[in-house]
Amino acid sequence: MTAAGAHSSPENPTASYIEESVEWLQAAAAPWSPSPSRCLVADFGLCQLYRYPALVDTDTSTSTIAARNVLFIVYAMVNTASILDLRDKLSIIQRLQWLGLTIYLMEWVPPQSSQSNIGLAEYLEQSLHRCVEKACQDSAADRLNLMGVCQGGVFSLCYAAMYPERVRSLVPVVTPINFHTENDTLSRWVRYVPLDELMVSGMNIPGQMLAQVFIMLKPMSLSVKKYLDIAKRSRQGTEDAEIAETFMAMEQWIHNTPDQPAACFKDFVEKFYQQNALYHSSLHLAGRAVDLRQPNIPTLNIYAKNDHLVPPESSKALQELIPAHCYHSLEIPTGHIGMFVSQKSLNYVPQAIADFIRQV
Template identity: 25%
Template sequence: MSSYFSNPSEQMAKQFQQGWEKATETTQKWFEIIKSTPSPQVGLTPKDIIWRKNKAQLYHYQTTTPKIHRIPILIIYALINKPYILDIAPETSLVKYLVDNGFDVFMIDWGTPDLEDQDLSFNELVLDYIPKAVAKIVQTSCSNEITILGYCMGGTIASMYTALHPQPRIKNMLFIATPIDFEEAGLSSVYIKQEEYNVDKIVDTFGIVPKSFINTSVFMLNPVNNYWGTYSRLWKMLHDDLSPHSWMLLNKWINDPLPFAGEAYRQWLGLYKTNKLVKKEFELRGRIVDLANINSSILILGGTSDHIVLPEQARALLDHVSSQDKTYLEFPVGHGGLVFGSQAVKKVYPAIKEWLEKRSGGDIA
């Protein structure tokens, strides 16, 4: 009888020992990755730099795949993170996916602002930088029409440019996780709209707003997930014998922010405080940015779980443009998941390709 009752205990003890050994092994691997694993290589799609202005560079991506679509794509990215999230690894790269499907792809990399750039603002970026980059694309591609793809703040900047520059014709615009209406921006509204959040004092103190300040502001929108959850997810992946490669890629990008040029930061936070863009009160060098001037074909992508740019902030653009051809698609992902990861590769990329193929001028031949 005693033998009958001892077997379950022995089995439980054995399972506990195996679980403990597995957890110990996992934790050792976890520490090793965090402490000493080399940072993964990113941005591997071949490219040429075809134009420069100050710190900014214009990339023209190269591929052995023939270009079959006449209208080139200009990608405009945010100012506060490095744009390699769109080309982070061959297996999850929106850039590579587009060039491999015959699109002619360009991207503006804004570079890293330094102290001499503290007065850099959307005035210069929208009215000086982008027009020159677009002129170079038109010259290079021999097309008088282009597509602009904007991710996050890059889409907001793209909307400002297109509203003020009808030529060359911006035939198509894609907005991925792009804030347009800043009235209700989740937790961002909660703290930015506080009177104590003195944007002028921040800019006047720093000149160039440090990347640590920017990253902390973003992380605090979801602190448990950003400070603890990200590392617990790594532990879980290792425990389940999954490759940590995707985690390492995304973690590299998240922790690789850029400082924010002071005057551009002042204007950006001003949108959260006043919502002037949709009110037709936002000015660049005395010119009102009227989104109703945009009549391009529009595709807007939002993430149901995006806490940085709420889906309704992005979808709001539909109500302010004059475009007749406009589409909104929402996916069950967060901010980064629209361009990185399995859902992006399986669902978002094909949706972008299908939409673009119908609006990119047909085959070059």
């Protein structure tokens, strides 16, 4: 008989397989590295411009790159553009390269405290406009096909309205247009953020604070559930190295949320989320009217059917603003991030983009 109160604790199987799965995942963690084919074209301080050359030569009759084979990508300031080139088999950029497109990617540089007072209009002038001009020079193209992702899609649409002579076609992807749709949880939150209380002289908006906001939109599935799911896979013996490497690459991307330039962030929230100025055609930047009804630029609007960050209704509102003969759309049965990492999307979206810009 054992001593009073003494007993052997039964093994906790749940804790055991979670510990095992943690070891499995930690072993798969590796720093992100971009495609070896990319090279730096220009560094403008606020942003950097990279070129990813086509991996298939489609311009055999000339030494220059045909405009139909050049795609300029504008990503959002939130998170990083590495999601577009996450891993060898999960890279929408690589898929586009293999379709014969030369890609120019504008990457935002995390802001310094000295840049906290730069507003949205100045940011776009000093970054996006300069990168487009440089990409035109580098590719010998007069106009570019612009693909914008989420907030970057908003930037690309604004740019096209301000500089239509530089834009050949537009491909906004998971891009919000009407920021006041009924099922837009993020918008309902952001509309009532006391922006002045967030603004501290010489300080930017912490990226980790924004990361937590995005997680709280789907707290269970974006936190507890995904860890239990991956632990379950480990327990079932499906410890495939590729599964673990992809999971950890996604985790690193999710939590690598750079700080946001304070004045630019404030301008964006006020003009788009609070005033809904883009949708109401009342937006002005750098003294220019930003009216999407004016430029006649062929547009392929790609949105995700199950998007919890940018509801489909928000993206589809673009059809109300762009001339009918210029508007084309494509709905993909995936979520916001699935647009760039799900195999179904990767097997279809890059080809649709390539076909569209070559038919313009």
